[in-house]
Amino acid sequence: MTIIHIGPPGLPILYRLGGAVERRIRELATRQAQAGAKVIIYSAEDTTKTFPYGDVEVRAMACKLSRKARTVEFLFKSLRDARSLNPDVIHFHGMLEGAAFMRMFTPKLKAKTVLSYDYFGLPWDQRNPLFGFYRQALKRFAHLLPVSGYCHIESANYWSIPEEKMRVVYNGVSLQQFHPDAAAASARRAALGLSDEFVVLYVGRLCHQKGTDLLMEACTKLRDEGRNLRMVVAGPLGQFGLKDDNGFARLIEQHNVMYLGAVDEEVLPSIYNIADVFAMPTRIYEMFGMAAIEAQACGKPVVCSNHGGLPEVISESSGSLFRSGDSTDLAQKLRTLMDDTAMRRRFSEEAERNAKRFAWETITDDLFQVYQES
Helix, strand or coil: CCCECCCCCCCCCCCHHHCCCHHHHHHHHHHHHHHCCEEEEEEEEECCCCECCCCCEEEEECCCCCCHHHHHHHHHCCCHHHHHHHCCCEEECCCHHHHHHHHCCCCCCCCCCEEECCCCCCCCCCCCHHHHHHHHHHHCCCEEEEEHHHHHHHHHHHHHHCCECCCCCCCCEEECCCCCCHHCCCCCCCHCCCCCCCEEEEEECEECCCCHHHHHHHHHHHHHHHCCCEEEEEEEEECCCCCCCCHHHHHHHHCCCEECCCCCCCCCHHHHHHHCCCECCCCCCCCCCCHHHHHHHCCCCEEEEEECCCHHHHCCHHHHEECCHHHHHHHHHHHHHHHHHHHHHHHHHHHCCCHHHHHHHHHHHHHHHHHHHC
16 A cells, blocks of 8 residues: 655654644654555655655655645645655645645546544634635545544534544554653753752643643742742744744743743653643643643643543543633642642553553554545
8 A cells, every 4th residue: 555645834744843743644654654555755845855764755845935825836746746656545634625636736646535634624714715615625535534523523513524524533642752751750850950849841832722821820829829839831932833922931931931942852752751740721722632642651640621622632530621711720620639649640540541542553553444445
């Protein structure tokens, strides 16, 4: 079987400072190749070149345009290049126009098309003048693969998609990369100058949507009670790959947050391991919560907002849910975990077990079944 992966053109596929979609593509492609498939990833970059990524072939397409025009340019070049590969499957990621453009640009290409997606809507919602085009474009895919049950329900309502075209295929976690590591935790805490502080960790974009400010408020409340707590944050201000002054730099200073910036994926497991508790306080549009799974794989209890796909990601025994948008309730959930060592230990043990449900090997097996369906 020959499989092609095509994702959004915003970041190169080997970008190492974040990007859940890029990570998903790399992880799936690697395991599909290990299972014996021929796998090619297309990546939008500055120059055209071909290079290996383990057993996977990466074909970089030089893209000079920006914004939506870059998407069209990238799809045109990638699909034209793919004609010589005669693929069995073209797996698009977050590119709703992919199958329709394949029909337009390469009508003789007969590969099955599937779409994984982490968001269900369009800018400006259904007032977007392209809503009708995208609704028809989605019908061109053999299968639509929302990343959670929440994403499934919301996208079905938004697009009026027939149920038979949809199947939930979760995002996953590399259990080889993310696992409990006391030695790495000790070394990283020492490098950061942390001693006996209770560390509440957040990993991801710092922005209003992700609720990072709610977590800052909650941690400040707990410190004001005299608690020896430190909030540590790893991630960009705004979007990955962009420099964005969205006001959170001021909040970081105001709330005395230890800010690590966006960290390389090689460092990320040790960052998770320094935490006593991991928090994911998203307000809106959280389709899955990959960071919450990675933290659990490292044996960390999690506190998440009761929103979106997050209730699907944690179990009742691996973490707590707080009322979305409520920093007081978030503070209370953190307070309970700080005060109850036995609960933290139970949550930690269950978190590691729960994460195994989302191993990339399992997700890859699910996808092979989807590919083989008519």
